Amino acid sequence: MTNRDYANTKPARKGKVKSKTTRRKSQAPAPRRFPLVLLLVTLGLVSGFGYFLWTINNSAEQLDKTAESVVEQTVVKPTQKQVPKALPPKPKERWAYQQELLNKQVEVDIPEVTAPTHRYLMQCASFRTQSQAEQMKAVIAFQGLESDISKVRGTTGDWYKVSLGPYDRKRQAEKHRHILQKAGIDGCFLMYVKK
Template identity: 40%
Template sequence: MAKDYVRRSNRPRPKRNSRTTGGSKRKAASQGLNIPWLAVILAVLLAAGLGYLIYLVKGSAERKPADINQTQAAPAAIDPLEQKPVEKWRYIEQLENKEIQVDVPVAEENSQPYLMQCGSFRSQSQAEQLKARIAFQGMESQVRRSDGSNGIWYRVILGPYQSKRQAEKDKHQLLRANVNHCAIWFWEG
């Protein structure tokens, strides 16, 4: 005959007698009183050590500074505020009399001013839209019409700038405002 291991719960359980269960209750009650004495002893020792440490700290804070000075031998009554500190280094005195020569190169002024082109469009309306976006950044631009071999183009131009640094500054401001494809070039004529 095959055993059914899955349905073990169908087996009849033996009935327990109240006399047999009474002994197990006594055993459980005695186990509940089992106190971990080692943990209790360690907790008491830890609390005692902490209390002693607090007592030492509190005792040292309550002593007056006069008591401390009386216990130590004071060599002489010198006020530490009247003493001037002694400097360890002498570089301050040495640097006061030094003079440094620095050659600053003179920037060559370019006779030609810089222009910046931010767009080139076939339709004038697109060029005007870009001009408006640039105007929102606080810069003034121009739309110039140019006739080339490819037809009519409308270029959006900023400038003229006297230095390339000024043009670069405006270019970076336009890049932060998502106005891309700006190119800086010399103005010829």
């Protein structure tokens, strides 16, 4: 048994069955007529442009002739009073800075370079026992940085602080802090210390 699609087929009319060839003949476009109006408009525009060019053909020469006649009529022979005076002599330069600059010596006061009055320390950890501080110092040493351990007596007892520095510039301290952050040591902070 074959499968037929009854949903997308149109029912055939009883009596007359049209073939596919007759449908194509009825849908053929009608032949186009020659556009007579378009031809007339185009001819009118072309002839108008030709007439415009013909009218301006010699107008430039006529304008030159009329301008020459107007100039000839307005030119009057100059009298002695109307003769322009001669130009004044060229002025001398008043500036002598070029010669002065050739022989000039400039003295500049350069201030002495002074050591910075502040430093930065970076504290990374503080521990209760010295062995924990030594372990942190070893982890920092594996990153290629040198750290110090300092013992501080506080109100709650002795603390061992692991710190880096001192740094003269904050940029160098930040660079070392980023190196330690990549290694997983995130507790470092900068301290501003005056000398």
